[in-house]
Amino acid sequence: MTTSTPEPEQIQQPQATIKTVDDGPLQVKGSFQVVDHNGDAYEFPGRTAFLCRCGHSATKPFCDGSHKRAGFTAHGRASDQETT
Numbered sequence: 001m002t003t004s005t006p007e008p009e010q011i012q013q014p015q016a017t018i019k020t021v022d023d024g025p026l027q028v029k030g031s032f033q034v035v036d037h038n039g040d041a042y043e044f045p046g047r048t049a050f051l052c053r054c055g056h057s058a059t060k061p062f063c064d065g066s067h068k069r070a071g072f073t074a075h076g077r078a079s080d081q082e083t084t
């Protein structure tokens with residue numbers, strides 16, 4: 001079996017949409033990779049993941065629903081923030 005180096009147009013770039021969930025996690029949809037603090041990578045090819053932004057999840061970086069028990073609130077909009 002032979003292998004070849006893929007042409008640049010054959011390399012699939014990660015594409016994802018990140019949506020804030022009121023009083024909850026960040027919803028990430030698309031094809032992407034999450035790498036945790038240990039360097040462990042989780043592949044999400046065309047899938048959805050919910051990332052904790054309250055700090056209470058026992059399964060960080062993923063949301064486990066703990067934000068509800070913690071009473072986490074967040075209603076900010078992206079337009080409320082300055083971008084650099």
Ligand code: FES
Nearest residue numbers: 052054063066067
């Ligand atoms: S946002 Fe759901 S547990 Fe943190």
